[in-house]
Amino acid sequence: MAGQAGRTVNDLRRSNRAAVLQRLYFDGSMSRQALGPATGLSSGTISNVVGELAADGLVEEAGSVDSGGGRPRTLLRIVPASGHLIGVDVGETRVRVELFDLTLTELARAERVLTGHGYDVGVIVEHIRDAIGDVLRHAGTTAGHLVGVGVGVPGIVARTPQDGAVVHGQTIGWDAVPLEALLRDACGLPDTVPYFIENGARTLGQAEMWFGAGRGAQSVAVILFGSGVGACHVTDVAEQGRALEWGHLTVKVQGRRCRCGALGCLEAYAGAEALLERWREAGGCPPEGSDEETALGALLAAAYPAGEGAADPVALAVLQETAEYLGAGLSGLINLFQPERILMGGWAGLELGPRFLAAVREYATAYSLGYPAGRVTIDLGALGPDAVTLGAATLPLAHFLAAGGRRARPAREIVAPAWRAALEGRAVH
Structure with missing residues (x-):
């Protein structure tokens, strides 16, 4: 009634x-x-x-x-054990899956390294399916205890009535990938287990707003700095968080070609992939055959050597230029959204941040309008490099809490009322 x-x-x-x-x-x-x-x-x-x-x-x-x-x-x-949550991070170098209880205590995790297949959709789906099976077995639980599965992905996430969440990831070659439908078919979880798929920066933003350095603020811009860069603007109402394709803001007309295909994107200068490429072009020598994380560590070691070693001026110059591009990019967020806080996370952001965050702050202030720049603080995220996975788990958690702890039920077959069948034959054809 x-x-x-x-x-x-x-x-x-x-x-x-x-x-x-x-x-x-x-x-x-x-x-x-x-x-x-x-x-x-x-x-x-x-x-x-x-x-x-x-x-x-x-x-x-x-x-x-x-x-x-x-x-x-x-x-x-x-009760912590009254439900379980799965968070998935489809990252640049690996797929990470974690199983949590309702208090977000980690119960198990599994990772799959991305190799030559890169972002092949079938490979990603297989990795997620296998890793979900691994964490459930390791924790000694079953899919029936799952409240839901949250997934953080690169790109724009749209939704259709037929396929659910569809991912448009131009930088990784995903064109309208029906990821939710693919996962539901492949993973074999009960129909009562919902999937929540969002941009990775969005999941990071919600995690920082709920549990990290964004707590207590009404407006926060969260930066996901990994192989590329992305952002999310989150308010004190979690549902208002919105992922932004900030990495594809044009910062230099007719500039470097970005992996999205356009010229002069911020990501062509500030993402870890572009940063390392610019270091090589300037004469830097990353370890042969190293992955991005190892190579970035080598860049930092060259720019800031331990002990009394001399700093590599090329490495220092590349990092300084990157700090300026990041600061200029942040000025757009400051002028448009006027956030109270800007938080930088992601594995690359957290590794680089302690060294060049002060320079990023200076450039952001210099490129921004005075009033909003004077009201914003720029700091590192507080939840570590795995925060996208944690944030992904908050997606089903938020739905579960809003539903009053009620789990989803399978859709019931709709039976037409008797009068409809009785009157169909009387219709004029």
């Missing part, structure tokens, strides 16, 4: 459950008495909701606290 605003009793119950779960999740253990003011729900509603959640195995008692002279108050908490 619908209420005056079109809400049904089930909608109201789901909303109440979501309010309690979200408060317990983000604020930690609380008593029934504290949950009332925190959620705006009556004591009777809190009692009913807590009873439902406890019966579903989602909430349990977790000790008690002194009530200031009265009877001790029982604390409640979310």
